[in-house]
Ligand SMILES: Cc1cc2nc3c(=O)[nH]c(=O)nc-3n(C[C@H](O)[C@H](O)[C@H](O)COP(=O)(O)O)c2cc1C
Ligand code: SF4
């Protein structure tokens with residue numbers, strides 16, 4: 001099984017200099033921008049991007065063309081914020097795309113800004129990506145020198161200023177409204193929606209927030225057409241995605257495949273499977289926020305809707321974490337809970353308190369101090385964060401971090417309840433009920 | 436005055452990049468940390484003055500973000516990831532070993548961090564925001580000591596861009 005490389009093609013073909021302007025131009029770079037500037041914004045957004053079926057690669061999977069069309073008519077200025085804050089545990093695709101193909105992102109940004117009639121874009125780059133910042137800063141300077149950004153781009157009359165903004169270590173700045181707060185000089189605390197950023201975003205102006213991979217795809221949609229892009233993938237999950245595969249696999253790395261490719265092809269095929277002849281125990285299909293899956297799901301397609309509707313999980317950020325038979329699932333759940341407890345911004349009580357308590361209870365469970373009803377206690381916490389848990393979805397928090405804290409707990413309950421109870425020395429479930 | 440004259444000019448240029456001055460707060464905090472190796476109260480006061488904010492607002496923002504150090508940390512910040520992909524690849528052992536090794540070392544500050552978005556290199560660490568992985572406790576120590584001896588060129592503790600001449604040294 002081979003990859004279908006679109007956004008990762010250049011960096012794979014030219015590992016030594018894929019980030020330089022010379023290589024970018026030599027491999028057809030900025031041609032899509034030239035083409036886009038001869039089109040109208042409607043032709044780009046409505047006709048091509050909408051037709052491509054492209055859905056956001058940041059986590060929520062919202063239609064990109066649709067998001068752009070939510071901008072209120074005739075309200076200016078408008079802003080474009082690039083979400084390059086990549087912090088979802090086990091996701092490492094944007095890191096690669098920024099470091100190794102910064103011009104591809106810049107070209108996507110300029111085309112998108114032109115399509116949404118915006119003259120000021122910000123690239124919110126995760127603070128820890130020092131080399132990425134260095135390469136992006138240089139790429140922006142090169143692009144400005146050659147007239148791809150700045151005033152009167154390629155003689156079209158279109159102006160765009162792009163500012164690189166480094167974050168400083170806060171996962172929650174990756175949430176789109178947290179990102180906007182951070183960019184405004186505040187703590188990166190999310191804001192309640194509505195109003196959505198498209199209506200009232202940065203400095204209360206209409207703002208589009210898009211992920212690095214999403215925007216890096218735009219030049220190809222312009223170059224080859226939305227219909228071509230829509231012919232790749234499966235159902236409403238069109239095109240390709242860059243999956244970050246890590247954990248217990250032979251060849252951890254980023255693999256770009258058509259959506260719909262099975263988890264098995266990614267984990268066992270491209271990533272080489274679990275090393276040492278050991279067995280797969282479980283995997284997390286879409287970053288730490290997504291509920292876990294088990295070997296019986298290996299043949300499921302990486303189709304966003306299928307994973308959500310049939311498997312009650314999500315493709316999220318496209319990060320697949322693999323765990324072999326030696327893994328203690330409670331320890332993994334604890335480490336993820338610790339992450340959320342650390343990264344909760346503290347604005348909503350259920351998330352702040354719930355994540356902290358979840359970490360404490362999972363810690364004792366993972367360290368031989370668990371109590372018989374701890375798993376049910378955890379589910380009870382969850383009921384205060386996401387009443388009814390799965391459906392109907394009623395969250396009590398401002399952003400999705402709160403509900404995400406429940407994914408490891410729900411997963412333990414779904415697939416490892418017996419093992420967990422046995423581990424903490426609890427009597428069988430029925431015995432607990434009868435006492 | 437906390438900023439050097441040169442950095443004050445840089446600060447003004449950074450502020451000018453944004454439609455609203457306050458947006459420059461993270462860039463200015465990075466600049467202060469690059470200059471001094473940490474963010475001092477004096478620097479926060481000057482940033483407040485430059486942005487027409489109360490010093491408490493600057494402290495409030497500064498303390499929210501883990502990269503900003505509000506006390507001196509030495510020349511090297513070693514960030515060790517223990518999140519899940521590193522967890523199952525001996526990240527915690529790496530952290531424990533480096534913690535013990537550099538406990539009394541004023542130049543090397545070891546910290547535990549969340550996923551660094553380089554899980555294909557697990558277990559991963561950064562030295563002043565330069566990635567290294569996969570590493571063992573032994574190879575990590577070798578790398579850190581090479582930075583100390585100057586046989587590897589380190590970034591600032593803010594990970595800030597080094598000049599290309601530094602790079603070529
Ligand atoms: C807690 C939290 C963290 C997030 N982190 C990221 C992130 O690091 N990168 C990202 O692109 N999107 C992240 N998102 C999703 C963004 O809110 C937003 O949906 C996305 O950037 C939109 O871009 P897209 O439509 O191109 O996917 C996060 C969301 C939440 C709730
Ligand atoms: S859900 Fe959690 S992270 Fe999100 S705004 Fe509320 S407290 Fe902050």
Ligand code: FES
Nearest residue numbers: 516521550551554
């Ligand atoms: S889990 Fe360690 S870098 Fe991602």
